[in-house]
Amino acid sequence: MILVPCPHCGPRNASEFRYLGEERARPDPVAATPPEWRQYLYRRTNPAGWTTETWHHSSGCRAFLTVERHTVTNEIRSCTVAGAHT
Template identity: 35%
Template sequence: MLLIDCPYCGPRAEIEFAYGGEAHIARPAADVSEEEWEAFLYLRDNTKGVLAERWRHAHGCGRFFNALRDTRTDRFHAFYEIGTPRPDVGDAA
């Protein structure tokens, strides 16, 4: 079981959370081409290493936040509120 540290409620079990996908992806303008819209909807980095992710504390405060998780080990390196810059943790291997 993963322990996720909600920035608003503190550490909780992973079963209280819902994964929200890759973080820091900007929605394109309304007048983009079909190819650009397709890339926004479906293409992700699939990083092997530290990835910025969105999470929602679904069975708690209900708020979204970001987390840095190493996809190789499932280890979390940082948790931070939406709208704040990504912390620098390097590759953190």
């Protein structure tokens, strides 16, 4: 089981977390065309390599985390609190 290095709690079993998938921006709900909106709803890059995604430490500190993870090796190279930069 991979360890997710939670910035609050330290390395924890992935089973403590909920996976929310690739980070993606919600288009402007007024301006978005149907294809743009559905791109946001359904299309994913699904890369074999590094990707930036959101995890939720649901059985821990309940922080939402921005995680850079390699989807082939599952290695995690960064893990920060999501939205903290705003």
